[in-house]
Amino acid sequence: MNKKTIQIKEIFDLYYSAPIEVWDTFAERLKTVTFNKNEEIKFPNTTEKKLYIINKGSAGIFLWKENHPVCIDLCFENDFFGDYLSLLTQKPTPLYTVCFEETEMFYITFSDLIDLYENSKFGAKIGRIAAESLFIHKQSQQIELLTQTAEQRYRYLLSKQPHIIQRVPLKHIASYLGITSESLSRIRKKIVK
Amino acid sequence: MNKKTIQIKEIFDLYYSAPIEVWDTFAERLKTVTFNKNEEIKFPNTTEKKLYIINKGSAGIFLWKENHPVCIDLCFENDFFGDYLSLLTQKPTPLYTVCFEETEMFYITFSDLIDLYENSKFGAKIGRIAAESLFIHKQSQQIELLTQTAEQRYRYLLSKQPHIIQRVPLKHIASYLGITSESLSRIRKKIVK
DNA sequence: TATAAAAATTGACCTATGGTAAGTAATGAA
DNA sequence: TTCATTACTTACCATAGGTCAATTTTTATA
Missing domain, CATH: 2.60.120.10 (Jelly Rolls)
Structure with a gap:
Protein backbone atom coordinates (compact mmCIF):
# COMPACT_ATOMS: atom_id res chain seq x y z
CA MET A 1 0.00 0.00 0.00
CA PHE A 135 -19.87 22.17 3.48
CA ILE A 136 -19.35 21.48 7.18
CA HIS A 137 -16.15 23.51 7.14
CA LYS A 138 -17.81 26.45 5.39
CA GLN A 139 -20.75 26.43 7.78
CA SER A 140 -18.42 26.56 10.77
CA GLN A 141 -16.63 29.54 9.21
CA GLN A 142 -19.96 31.31 8.73
CA ILE A 143 -21.01 30.62 12.32
CA GLU A 144 -17.71 31.97 13.63
CA LEU A 145 -18.16 35.19 11.67
CA LEU A 146 -21.73 35.59 12.92
CA THR A 147 -21.15 34.79 16.57
CA GLN A 148 -17.55 35.53 17.58
CA THR A 149 -15.56 38.75 17.91
CA ALA A 150 -12.39 39.18 15.87
CA GLU A 151 -10.32 38.46 18.98
CA GLN A 152 -12.21 35.24 19.66
CA ARG A 153 -11.80 34.16 16.05
CA TYR A 154 -8.06 34.85 16.22
CA ARG A 155 -7.65 32.90 19.44
CA TYR A 156 -9.60 29.99 17.99
CA LEU A 157 -7.52 29.97 14.82
CA LEU A 158 -4.34 29.91 16.93
CA SER A 159 -5.68 27.00 18.96
CA LYS A 160 -6.38 25.01 15.80
CA GLN A 161 -3.16 25.99 14.00
CA PRO A 162 -0.61 26.97 16.65
CA HIS A 163 2.19 27.47 14.10
CA ILE A 164 0.13 29.55 11.70
CA ILE A 165 1.99 32.73 12.68
CA GLN A 166 5.25 31.27 11.40
CA ARG A 167 3.67 29.93 8.22
CA VAL A 168 1.17 32.50 6.97
CA PRO A 169 1.61 36.31 6.66
CA LEU A 170 -0.42 38.18 9.29
CA LYS A 171 -2.10 40.33 6.66
CA HIS A 172 -3.73 37.20 5.22
CA ILE A 173 -4.72 35.93 8.63
CA ALA A 174 -6.30 39.35 9.23
CA SER A 175 -8.38 39.34 6.06
CA TYR A 176 -9.39 35.74 6.76
CA LEU A 177 -10.67 36.90 10.15
CA GLY A 178 -12.56 39.75 8.48
CA ILE A 179 -10.41 42.58 9.88
CA THR A 180 -7.54 44.82 8.77
CA SER A 181 -3.95 43.94 9.59
CA GLU A 182 -3.82 47.03 11.83
CA SER A 183 -6.69 45.62 13.90
CA LEU A 184 -5.02 42.22 14.11
CA SER A 185 -1.86 43.96 15.25
CA ARG A 186 -3.79 45.65 18.08
CA ILE A 187 -5.44 42.38 19.08
CA ARG A 188 -2.06 40.63 19.18
CA LYS A 189 -0.58 43.40 21.28
CA LYS A 190 -3.44 43.17 23.74
CA ILE A 191 -3.10 39.40 24.04
CA VAL A 192 0.67 39.51 24.76
CA LYS A 193 0.12 41.80 27.73
CA MET B 1 -45.24 12.30 -13.79
CA PHE B 135 -21.33 24.18 -0.12
CA ILE B 136 -21.60 26.82 -2.84
CA HIS B 137 -24.35 28.56 -0.89
CA LYS B 138 -22.33 28.56 2.34
CA GLN B 139 -19.24 29.88 0.63
CA SER B 140 -21.21 32.78 -0.83
CA GLN B 141 -22.53 33.59 2.64
CA GLN B 142 -18.99 33.59 4.02
CA ILE B 143 -17.73 35.85 1.22
CA GLU B 144 -20.58 38.30 1.84
CA LEU B 145 -19.73 38.50 5.54
CA LEU B 146 -16.04 39.05 4.77
CA THR B 147 -16.42 41.61 2.00
CA GLN B 148 -19.71 43.52 2.32
CA THR B 149 -21.03 46.01 4.87
CA ALA B 150 -24.24 45.24 6.73
CA GLU B 151 -26.11 47.68 4.49
CA GLN B 152 -24.79 46.01 1.34
CA ARG B 153 -25.73 42.59 2.68
CA TYR B 154 -29.24 43.81 3.49
CA ARG B 155 -29.71 45.34 0.04
CA TYR B 156 -28.47 42.14 -1.59
CA LEU B 157 -30.81 40.01 0.49
CA LEU B 158 -33.74 42.23 -0.52
CA SER B 159 -32.78 41.93 -4.17
CA LYS B 160 -32.77 38.14 -3.94
CA GLN B 161 -35.92 37.87 -1.78
CA PRO B 162 -37.98 41.03 -2.32
CA HIS B 163 -40.86 39.81 -0.14
CA ILE B 164 -38.67 38.70 2.74
CA ILE B 165 -39.82 41.66 4.88
CA GLN B 166 -43.39 40.42 4.78
CA ARG B 167 -42.41 36.83 5.47
CA VAL B 168 -39.59 36.84 8.04
CA PRO B 169 -39.35 38.87 11.29
CA LEU B 170 -36.76 41.65 11.01
CA LYS B 171 -34.96 40.49 14.15
CA HIS B 172 -34.10 37.24 12.37
CA ILE B 173 -33.02 39.04 9.22
CA ALA B 174 -30.79 41.18 11.43
CA SER B 175 -29.06 38.25 13.12
CA TYR B 176 -28.68 36.55 9.74
CA LEU B 177 -26.89 39.67 8.51
CA GLY B 178 -24.67 39.63 11.59
CA ILE B 179 -26.09 42.78 13.21
CA THR B 180 -28.58 43.72 15.95
CA SER B 181 -32.17 44.56 15.12
CA GLU B 182 -31.49 48.14 16.24
CA SER B 183 -28.79 48.44 13.61
CA LEU B 184 -31.03 46.95 10.94
CA SER B 185 -33.71 49.43 11.92
CA ARG B 186 -31.27 52.33 11.38
CA ILE B 187 -30.14 50.93 8.03
CA ARG B 188 -33.76 50.61 6.90
CA LYS B 189 -34.51 54.15 8.02
CA LYS B 190 -31.52 55.46 6.08
CA ILE B 191 -32.53 53.58 2.92
CA VAL B 192 -36.12 54.88 2.93
CA LYS B 193 -34.91 58.47 2.93
C1' DT C 1 -62.57 43.62 20.35
C1' DA C 2 -59.71 44.49 24.27
C1' DT C 3 -55.60 43.54 26.23
C1' DA C 4 -51.14 41.76 26.89
C1' DA C 5 -47.08 40.41 24.76
C1' DA C 6 -43.76 40.72 21.27
C1' DA C 7 -41.54 43.24 17.63
C1' DA C 8 -39.78 47.26 15.79
C1' DT C 9 -38.13 51.88 16.24
C1' DT C 10 -35.71 55.73 18.24
C1' DG C 11 -32.30 58.33 20.92
C1' DA C 12 -28.18 58.75 23.77
C1' DC C 13 -24.09 57.00 24.51
C1' DC C 14 -20.26 53.52 24.00
C1' DT C 15 -16.84 50.25 21.81
C1' DA C 16 -14.62 47.56 18.37
C1' DT C 17 -12.75 48.13 14.35
C1' DG C 18 -11.44 51.10 10.21
C1' DG C 19 -8.50 54.74 7.88
C1' DT C 20 -4.44 57.28 7.52
C1' DA C 21 0.13 58.18 8.15
C1' DA C 22 4.39 57.34 10.06
C1' DG C 23 7.90 54.42 11.87
C1' DT C 24 10.25 49.91 12.47
C1' DA C 25 11.32 45.23 11.23
C1' DA C 26 11.82 41.58 8.08
C1' DT C 27 12.62 39.83 3.56
C1' DG C 28 14.52 39.20 -0.93
C1' DA C 29 17.20 40.46 -4.88
C1' DA C 30 21.49 42.25 -6.66
C1' DT D 1 26.17 42.52 2.52
C1' DT D 2 23.47 46.30 0.93
C1' DC D 3 19.47 48.30 -0.57
C1' DA D 4 14.75 48.34 -1.85
C1' DT D 5 10.59 46.43 -0.96
C1' DT D 6 7.15 44.48 1.72
C1' DA D 7 5.26 43.34 6.22
C1' DC D 8 4.13 44.70 10.59
C1' DT D 9 3.32 47.98 14.31
C1' DT D 10 1.87 52.21 16.52
C1' DA D 11 -0.70 56.40 17.26
C1' DC D 12 -4.42 59.31 16.34
C1' DC D 13 -8.93 60.18 14.95
C1' DA D 14 -13.29 58.54 12.44
C1' DT D 15 -17.20 55.52 12.01
C1' DA D 16 -20.15 51.37 11.82
C1' DG D 17 -22.41 49.02 14.69
C1' DG D 18 -23.52 47.71 19.78
C1' DT D 19 -25.94 48.58 24.28
C1' DC D 20 -29.50 50.22 27.05
C1' DA D 21 -33.78 52.34 27.88
C1' DA D 22 -37.94 54.34 26.39
C1' DT D 23 -41.68 54.48 22.97
C1' DT D 24 -44.53 53.04 19.28
C1' DT D 25 -46.37 49.53 16.38
C1' DT D 26 -47.82 45.00 15.43
C1' DT D 27 -49.41 40.56 16.67
C1' DA D 28 -51.55 37.05 19.36
C1' DT D 29 -54.97 35.66 22.37
C1' DA D 30 -58.64 35.89 25.97
Whole structure:
Protein backbone atom coordinates (compact mmCIF):
# COMPACT_ATOMS: atom_id res chain seq x y z
CA MET A 1 0.00 0.00 0.00
CA ASN A 2 1.61 3.23 -1.08
CA LYS A 3 1.88 6.50 0.77
CA LYS A 4 -0.86 8.23 -1.19
CA THR A 5 -3.35 5.45 -0.49
CA ILE A 6 -2.62 5.55 3.23
CA GLN A 7 -2.97 9.30 3.31
CA ILE A 8 -6.22 9.38 1.33
CA LYS A 9 -7.64 6.70 3.58
CA GLU A 10 -6.70 8.72 6.64
CA ILE A 11 -8.29 11.87 5.29
CA PHE A 12 -11.57 10.17 4.52
CA ASP A 13 -11.52 7.87 7.56
CA LEU A 14 -13.00 10.69 9.62
CA TYR A 15 -16.15 10.49 7.54
CA TYR A 16 -16.28 7.19 5.78
CA SER A 17 -14.68 3.78 6.10
CA ALA A 18 -14.30 1.70 2.97
CA PRO A 19 -12.24 -1.23 1.76
CA ILE A 20 -8.65 -0.36 0.97
CA GLU A 21 -9.21 -0.96 -2.75
CA VAL A 22 -11.49 2.08 -2.76
CA TRP A 23 -8.67 4.29 -1.62
CA ASP A 24 -6.29 2.67 -4.06
CA THR A 25 -8.73 3.51 -6.87
CA PHE A 26 -8.64 7.12 -5.80
CA ALA A 27 -4.94 7.32 -4.96
CA GLU A 28 -3.76 5.84 -8.24
CA ARG A 29 -5.33 8.78 -10.07
CA LEU A 30 -3.49 11.32 -7.95
CA LYS A 31 -0.47 13.06 -9.37
CA THR A 32 2.06 15.05 -7.38
CA VAL A 33 3.11 18.64 -7.95
CA THR A 34 5.33 21.06 -6.06
CA PHE A 35 4.84 24.82 -5.92
CA ASN A 36 7.28 27.50 -4.85
CA LYS A 37 6.63 29.86 -1.98
CA ASN A 38 4.18 32.59 -3.04
CA GLU A 39 3.44 30.85 -6.32
CA GLU A 40 -0.01 31.53 -7.74
CA ILE A 41 -1.75 28.29 -8.67
CA LYS A 42 -5.07 29.50 -10.05
CA PHE A 43 -5.59 33.03 -11.34
CA PRO A 44 -8.77 35.15 -11.00
CA ASN A 45 -11.38 34.70 -13.73
CA THR A 46 -10.03 31.34 -14.80
CA THR A 47 -11.59 27.91 -14.43
CA GLU A 48 -10.26 25.42 -11.88
CA LYS A 49 -9.16 22.17 -13.50
CA LYS A 50 -7.90 20.27 -10.49
CA LEU A 51 -8.85 19.25 -7.01
CA TYR A 52 -5.81 19.32 -4.73
CA ILE A 53 -4.91 17.72 -1.43
CA ILE A 54 -2.02 19.33 0.42
CA ASN A 55 0.68 16.85 1.35
CA LYS A 56 3.22 19.29 2.77
CA GLY A 57 3.00 23.07 3.06
CA SER A 58 0.20 25.59 3.11
CA ALA A 59 -1.85 27.69 0.73
CA GLY A 60 -4.75 30.10 0.62
CA ILE A 61 -7.88 30.83 -1.41
CA PHE A 62 -8.38 34.53 -2.15
CA LEU A 63 -10.55 37.07 -3.84
CA TRP A 64 -9.77 40.67 -4.66
CA LYS A 65 -11.81 43.33 -2.84
CA GLU A 66 -11.24 46.89 -4.06
CA ASN A 67 -7.55 47.42 -3.31
CA HIS A 68 -6.61 44.41 -1.25
CA PRO A 69 -6.81 40.61 -1.24
CA VAL A 70 -9.27 38.80 1.05
CA CYS A 71 -8.46 35.28 2.16
CA ILE A 72 -11.46 32.96 2.43
CA ASP A 73 -9.56 29.81 3.35
CA LEU A 74 -6.24 28.81 4.85
CA CYS A 75 -5.25 25.25 3.96
CA PHE A 76 -2.64 22.95 5.45
CA GLU A 77 -1.52 19.32 5.34
CA ASN A 78 -4.34 16.89 4.45
CA ASP A 79 -6.79 19.65 3.51
CA PHE A 80 -8.63 19.71 0.23
CA PHE A 81 -7.50 22.73 -1.71
CA GLY A 82 -8.48 24.68 -4.83
CA ASP A 83 -11.31 26.82 -6.13
CA TYR A 84 -13.98 24.21 -5.49
CA LEU A 85 -16.77 26.49 -6.74
CA SER A 86 -15.08 26.87 -10.11
CA LEU A 87 -14.18 23.18 -10.21
CA LEU A 88 -17.80 22.13 -9.69
CA THR A 89 -19.33 24.59 -12.11
CA GLN A 90 -16.42 24.51 -14.57
CA LYS A 91 -16.83 28.23 -14.94
CA PRO A 92 -14.41 31.07 -14.23
CA THR A 93 -14.69 32.69 -10.79
CA PRO A 94 -12.95 35.69 -9.21
CA LEU A 95 -11.23 33.35 -6.76
CA TYR A 96 -7.51 32.68 -6.97
CA THR A 97 -5.13 30.46 -5.04
CA VAL A 98 -1.60 30.98 -3.73
CA CYS A 99 0.97 28.96 -1.81
CA PHE A 100 2.37 30.42 1.40
CA GLU A 101 5.33 28.06 1.51
CA GLU A 102 7.03 25.63 -0.80
CA THR A 103 4.17 23.15 -1.00
CA GLU A 104 3.72 19.63 -2.29
CA MET A 105 0.22 18.71 -3.34
CA PHE A 106 -1.55 15.70 -4.76
CA TYR A 107 -4.14 16.48 -7.37
CA ILE A 108 -6.78 14.84 -9.50
CA THR A 109 -7.83 16.52 -12.72
CA PHE A 110 -11.46 17.46 -13.29
CA SER A 111 -11.80 14.91 -16.10
CA ASP A 112 -10.35 12.14 -13.91
CA LEU A 113 -12.64 13.23 -11.10
CA ILE A 114 -15.72 13.02 -13.33
CA ASP A 115 -14.54 9.65 -14.59
CA LEU A 116 -14.12 8.48 -11.00
CA TYR A 117 -17.56 9.79 -10.05
CA GLU A 118 -19.23 8.13 -13.02
CA ASN A 119 -17.37 4.87 -13.42
CA SER A 120 -16.10 3.74 -10.09
CA LYS A 121 -18.49 2.03 -7.74
CA PHE A 122 -17.35 4.24 -4.87
CA GLY A 123 -16.50 7.31 -6.87
CA ALA A 124 -19.76 9.15 -6.44
CA LYS A 125 -19.68 8.36 -2.76
CA ILE A 126 -16.19 9.75 -2.34
CA GLY A 127 -17.34 12.89 -4.13
CA ARG A 128 -20.30 13.20 -1.84
CA ILE A 129 -18.20 12.77 1.29
CA ALA A 130 -15.72 15.37 0.05
CA ALA A 131 -18.47 17.90 -0.71
CA GLU A 132 -20.12 17.24 2.64
CA SER A 133 -16.91 17.82 4.57
CA LEU A 134 -16.31 21.05 2.67
CA PHE A 135 -19.87 22.17 3.48
CA ILE A 136 -19.35 21.48 7.18
CA HIS A 137 -16.15 23.51 7.14
CA LYS A 138 -17.81 26.45 5.39
CA GLN A 139 -20.75 26.43 7.78
CA SER A 140 -18.42 26.56 10.77
CA GLN A 141 -16.63 29.54 9.21
CA GLN A 142 -19.96 31.31 8.73
CA ILE A 143 -21.01 30.62 12.32
CA GLU A 144 -17.71 31.97 13.63
CA LEU A 145 -18.16 35.19 11.67
CA LEU A 146 -21.73 35.59 12.92
CA THR A 147 -21.15 34.79 16.57
CA GLN A 148 -17.55 35.53 17.58
CA THR A 149 -15.56 38.75 17.91
CA ALA A 150 -12.39 39.18 15.87
CA GLU A 151 -10.32 38.46 18.98
CA GLN A 152 -12.21 35.24 19.66
CA ARG A 153 -11.80 34.16 16.05
CA TYR A 154 -8.06 34.85 16.22
CA ARG A 155 -7.65 32.90 19.44
CA TYR A 156 -9.60 29.99 17.99
CA LEU A 157 -7.52 29.97 14.82
CA LEU A 158 -4.34 29.91 16.93
CA SER A 159 -5.68 27.00 18.96
CA LYS A 160 -6.38 25.01 15.80
CA GLN A 161 -3.16 25.99 14.00
CA PRO A 162 -0.61 26.97 16.65
CA HIS A 163 2.19 27.47 14.10
CA ILE A 164 0.13 29.55 11.70
CA ILE A 165 1.99 32.73 12.68
CA GLN A 166 5.25 31.27 11.40
CA ARG A 167 3.67 29.93 8.22
CA VAL A 168 1.17 32.50 6.97
CA PRO A 169 1.61 36.31 6.66
CA LEU A 170 -0.42 38.18 9.29
CA LYS A 171 -2.10 40.33 6.66
CA HIS A 172 -3.73 37.20 5.22
CA ILE A 173 -4.72 35.93 8.63
CA ALA A 174 -6.30 39.35 9.23
CA SER A 175 -8.38 39.34 6.06
CA TYR A 176 -9.39 35.74 6.76
CA LEU A 177 -10.67 36.90 10.15
CA GLY A 178 -12.56 39.75 8.48
CA ILE A 179 -10.41 42.58 9.88
CA THR A 180 -7.54 44.82 8.77
CA SER A 181 -3.95 43.94 9.59
CA GLU A 182 -3.82 47.03 11.83
CA SER A 183 -6.69 45.62 13.90
CA LEU A 184 -5.02 42.22 14.11
CA SER A 185 -1.86 43.96 15.25
CA ARG A 186 -3.79 45.65 18.08
CA ILE A 187 -5.44 42.38 19.08
CA ARG A 188 -2.06 40.63 19.18
CA LYS A 189 -0.58 43.40 21.28
CA LYS A 190 -3.44 43.17 23.74
CA ILE A 191 -3.10 39.40 24.04
CA VAL A 192 0.67 39.51 24.76
CA LYS A 193 0.12 41.80 27.73
CA MET B 1 -45.24 12.30 -13.79
CA ASN B 2 -46.29 13.61 -10.41
CA LYS B 3 -45.78 17.04 -8.90
CA LYS B 4 -42.97 15.97 -6.61
CA THR B 5 -41.00 14.44 -9.46
CA ILE B 6 -41.33 17.59 -11.53
CA GLN B 7 -40.28 19.74 -8.64
CA ILE B 8 -37.29 17.63 -7.71
CA LYS B 9 -36.19 17.59 -11.31
CA GLU B 10 -36.43 21.37 -11.46
CA ILE B 11 -34.42 21.83 -8.27
CA PHE B 12 -31.60 19.61 -9.48
CA ASP B 13 -31.79 20.72 -13.13
CA LEU B 14 -29.64 23.70 -12.25
CA TYR B 15 -26.80 21.35 -11.44
CA TYR B 16 -27.45 18.01 -13.02
CA SER B 17 -29.61 16.57 -15.77
CA ALA B 18 -30.65 12.97 -15.50
CA PRO B 19 -33.32 10.68 -16.93
CA ILE B 20 -36.74 11.23 -15.44
CA GLU B 21 -36.66 7.83 -13.73
CA VAL B 22 -33.87 9.14 -11.53
CA TRP B 23 -36.11 11.85 -10.21
CA ASP B 24 -38.97 9.42 -9.79
CA THR B 25 -36.70 7.24 -7.68
CA PHE B 26 -36.01 10.19 -5.45
CA ALA B 27 -39.51 11.65 -5.45
CA GLU B 28 -41.24 8.42 -4.53
CA ARG B 29 -39.34 8.39 -1.25
CA LEU B 30 -40.45 11.89 -0.34
CA LYS B 31 -43.22 12.34 2.18
CA THR B 32 -45.13 15.54 2.80
CA VAL B 33 -45.53 17.36 6.10
CA THR B 34 -47.06 20.68 7.10
CA PHE B 35 -45.86 22.85 9.97
CA ASN B 36 -47.63 25.72 11.69
CA LYS B 37 -46.28 29.22 11.79
CA ASN B 38 -43.46 29.49 14.37
CA GLU B 39 -43.39 25.75 14.85
CA GLU B 40 -40.05 24.37 15.93
CA ILE B 41 -39.03 21.43 13.73
CA LYS B 42 -35.71 20.39 15.20
CA PHE B 43 -34.63 21.31 18.75
CA PRO B 44 -31.10 22.18 19.93
CA ASN B 45 -28.89 19.26 20.95
CA THR B 46 -30.95 16.74 19.06
CA THR B 47 -30.04 14.77 15.94
CA GLU B 48 -31.56 15.62 12.57
CA LYS B 49 -33.42 12.67 11.07
CA LYS B 50 -34.73 14.20 7.86
CA LEU B 51 -33.64 16.21 4.88
CA TYR B 52 -36.38 18.63 3.85
CA ILE B 53 -37.24 20.50 0.69
CA ILE B 54 -39.57 23.45 1.14
CA ASN B 55 -42.60 23.27 -1.13
CA LYS B 56 -44.48 26.28 0.20
CA GLY B 57 -43.55 28.63 3.02
CA SER B 58 -40.31 29.61 4.73
CA ALA B 59 -38.14 28.54 7.63
CA GLY B 60 -34.86 29.29 9.34
CA ILE B 61 -31.87 27.51 10.83
CA PHE B 62 -30.74 28.95 14.17
CA LEU B 63 -28.30 28.66 16.99
CA TRP B 64 -28.45 30.24 20.43
CA LYS B 65 -25.78 32.81 21.25
CA GLU B 66 -25.78 33.97 24.88
CA ASN B 67 -29.20 35.57 25.22
CA HIS B 68 -30.52 35.68 21.67
CA PRO B 69 -31.04 33.46 18.62
CA VAL B 70 -28.75 33.79 15.59
CA CYS B 71 -30.11 32.80 12.20
CA ILE B 72 -27.58 31.11 9.90
CA ASP B 73 -29.96 30.40 7.03
CA LEU B 74 -33.25 31.63 5.63
CA CYS B 75 -34.98 29.08 3.44
CA PHE B 76 -37.83 29.42 0.94
CA GLU B 77 -39.60 27.44 -1.76
CA ASN B 78 -37.38 24.79 -3.43
CA ASP B 79 -34.58 25.20 -0.91
CA PHE B 80 -33.09 22.28 0.92
CA PHE B 81 -33.80 22.67 4.60
CA GLY B 82 -32.76 21.13 7.92
CA ASP B 83 -29.72 20.80 10.13
CA TYR B 84 -27.56 19.30 7.41
CA LEU B 85 -24.52 19.09 9.71
CA SER B 86 -26.42 16.95 12.19
CA LEU B 87 -28.00 14.92 9.40
CA LEU B 88 -24.62 14.04 7.91
CA THR B 89 -22.88 13.26 11.17
CA GLN B 90 -25.97 11.80 12.87
CA LYS B 91 -24.89 13.56 16.01
CA PRO B 92 -26.67 16.21 18.07
CA THR B 93 -25.76 19.83 17.27
CA PRO B 94 -26.73 23.14 18.89
CA LEU B 95 -28.62 24.06 15.71
CA TYR B 96 -32.40 24.22 15.67
CA THR B 97 -34.95 24.92 12.98
CA VAL B 98 -38.19 26.93 12.95
CA CYS B 99 -40.92 27.78 10.42
CA PHE B 100 -41.68 31.43 9.81
CA GLU B 101 -45.04 30.72 8.15
CA GLU B 102 -47.37 27.81 7.75
CA THR B 103 -45.06 25.68 5.62
CA GLU B 104 -45.39 22.54 3.54
CA MET B 105 -42.26 20.50 3.12
CA PHE B 106 -41.23 17.32 1.41
CA TYR B 107 -38.80 15.20 3.33
CA ILE B 108 -36.73 12.07 3.05
CA THR B 109 -35.69 10.30 6.22
CA PHE B 110 -32.04 9.69 6.99
CA SER B 111 -32.44 5.94 6.60
CA ASP B 112 -34.17 6.34 3.22
CA LEU B 113 -31.46 8.76 2.18
CA ILE B 114 -28.72 6.28 3.07
CA ASP B 115 -30.61 3.57 1.26
CA LEU B 116 -30.90 5.82 -1.78
CA TYR B 117 -27.20 6.69 -1.61
CA GLU B 118 -26.15 3.06 -1.31
CA ASN B 119 -28.60 1.20 -3.49
CA SER B 120 -29.76 3.46 -6.27
CA LYS B 121 -27.48 3.87 -9.24
CA PHE B 122 -27.92 7.64 -9.13
CA GLY B 123 -28.37 7.98 -5.40
CA ALA B 124 -24.80 8.83 -4.48
CA LYS B 125 -24.68 11.30 -7.33
CA ILE B 126 -27.81 13.08 -6.13
CA GLY B 127 -26.26 13.25 -2.68
CA ARG B 128 -23.09 14.69 -4.08
CA ILE B 129 -24.94 17.32 -6.11
CA ALA B 130 -26.99 18.31 -3.07
CA ALA B 131 -23.90 18.65 -0.86
CA GLU B 132 -22.09 20.62 -3.55
CA SER B 133 -24.93 23.10 -3.94
CA LEU B 134 -25.08 23.57 -0.18
CA PHE B 135 -21.33 24.18 -0.12
CA ILE B 136 -21.60 26.82 -2.84
CA HIS B 137 -24.35 28.56 -0.89
CA LYS B 138 -22.33 28.56 2.34
CA GLN B 139 -19.24 29.88 0.63
CA SER B 140 -21.21 32.78 -0.83
CA GLN B 141 -22.53 33.59 2.64
CA GLN B 142 -18.99 33.59 4.02
CA ILE B 143 -17.73 35.85 1.22
CA GLU B 144 -20.58 38.30 1.84
CA LEU B 145 -19.73 38.50 5.54
CA LEU B 146 -16.04 39.05 4.77
CA THR B 147 -16.42 41.61 2.00
CA GLN B 148 -19.71 43.52 2.32
CA THR B 149 -21.03 46.01 4.87
CA ALA B 150 -24.24 45.24 6.73
CA GLU B 151 -26.11 47.68 4.49
CA GLN B 152 -24.79 46.01 1.34
CA ARG B 153 -25.73 42.59 2.68
CA TYR B 154 -29.24 43.81 3.49
CA ARG B 155 -29.71 45.34 0.04
CA TYR B 156 -28.47 42.14 -1.59
CA LEU B 157 -30.81 40.01 0.49
CA LEU B 158 -33.74 42.23 -0.52
CA SER B 159 -32.78 41.93 -4.17
CA LYS B 160 -32.77 38.14 -3.94
CA GLN B 161 -35.92 37.87 -1.78
CA PRO B 162 -37.98 41.03 -2.32
CA HIS B 163 -40.86 39.81 -0.14
CA ILE B 164 -38.67 38.70 2.74
CA ILE B 165 -39.82 41.66 4.88
CA GLN B 166 -43.39 40.42 4.78
CA ARG B 167 -42.41 36.83 5.47
CA VAL B 168 -39.59 36.84 8.04
CA PRO B 169 -39.35 38.87 11.29
CA LEU B 170 -36.76 41.65 11.01
CA LYS B 171 -34.96 40.49 14.15
CA HIS B 172 -34.10 37.24 12.37
CA ILE B 173 -33.02 39.04 9.22
CA ALA B 174 -30.79 41.18 11.43
CA SER B 175 -29.06 38.25 13.12
CA TYR B 176 -28.68 36.55 9.74
CA LEU B 177 -26.89 39.67 8.51
CA GLY B 178 -24.67 39.63 11.59
CA ILE B 179 -26.09 42.78 13.21
CA THR B 180 -28.58 43.72 15.95
CA SER B 181 -32.17 44.56 15.12
CA GLU B 182 -31.49 48.14 16.24
CA SER B 183 -28.79 48.44 13.61
CA LEU B 184 -31.03 46.95 10.94
CA SER B 185 -33.71 49.43 11.92
CA ARG B 186 -31.27 52.33 11.38
CA ILE B 187 -30.14 50.93 8.03
CA ARG B 188 -33.76 50.61 6.90
CA LYS B 189 -34.51 54.15 8.02
CA LYS B 190 -31.52 55.46 6.08
CA ILE B 191 -32.53 53.58 2.92
CA VAL B 192 -36.12 54.88 2.93
CA LYS B 193 -34.91 58.47 2.93
C1' DT C 1 -62.57 43.62 20.35
C1' DA C 2 -59.71 44.49 24.27
C1' DT C 3 -55.60 43.54 26.23
C1' DA C 4 -51.14 41.76 26.89
C1' DA C 5 -47.08 40.41 24.76
C1' DA C 6 -43.76 40.72 21.27
C1' DA C 7 -41.54 43.24 17.63
C1' DA C 8 -39.78 47.26 15.79
C1' DT C 9 -38.13 51.88 16.24
C1' DT C 10 -35.71 55.73 18.24
C1' DG C 11 -32.30 58.33 20.92
C1' DA C 12 -28.18 58.75 23.77
C1' DC C 13 -24.09 57.00 24.51
C1' DC C 14 -20.26 53.52 24.00
C1' DT C 15 -16.84 50.25 21.81
C1' DA C 16 -14.62 47.56 18.37
C1' DT C 17 -12.75 48.13 14.35
C1' DG C 18 -11.44 51.10 10.21
C1' DG C 19 -8.50 54.74 7.88
C1' DT C 20 -4.44 57.28 7.52
C1' DA C 21 0.13 58.18 8.15
C1' DA C 22 4.39 57.34 10.06
C1' DG C 23 7.90 54.42 11.87
C1' DT C 24 10.25 49.91 12.47
C1' DA C 25 11.32 45.23 11.23
C1' DA C 26 11.82 41.58 8.08
C1' DT C 27 12.62 39.83 3.56
C1' DG C 28 14.52 39.20 -0.93
C1' DA C 29 17.20 40.46 -4.88
C1' DA C 30 21.49 42.25 -6.66
C1' DT D 1 26.17 42.52 2.52
C1' DT D 2 23.47 46.30 0.93
C1' DC D 3 19.47 48.30 -0.57
C1' DA D 4 14.75 48.34 -1.85
C1' DT D 5 10.59 46.43 -0.96
C1' DT D 6 7.15 44.48 1.72
C1' DA D 7 5.26 43.34 6.22
C1' DC D 8 4.13 44.70 10.59
C1' DT D 9 3.32 47.98 14.31
C1' DT D 10 1.87 52.21 16.52
C1' DA D 11 -0.70 56.40 17.26
C1' DC D 12 -4.42 59.31 16.34
C1' DC D 13 -8.93 60.18 14.95
C1' DA D 14 -13.29 58.54 12.44
C1' DT D 15 -17.20 55.52 12.01
C1' DA D 16 -20.15 51.37 11.82
C1' DG D 17 -22.41 49.02 14.69
C1' DG D 18 -23.52 47.71 19.78
C1' DT D 19 -25.94 48.58 24.28
C1' DC D 20 -29.50 50.22 27.05
C1' DA D 21 -33.78 52.34 27.88
C1' DA D 22 -37.94 54.34 26.39
C1' DT D 23 -41.68 54.48 22.97
C1' DT D 24 -44.53 53.04 19.28
C1' DT D 25 -46.37 49.53 16.38
C1' DT D 26 -47.82 45.00 15.43
C1' DT D 27 -49.41 40.56 16.67
C1' DA D 28 -51.55 37.05 19.36
C1' DT D 29 -54.97 35.66 22.37
C1' DA D 30 -58.64 35.89 25.97
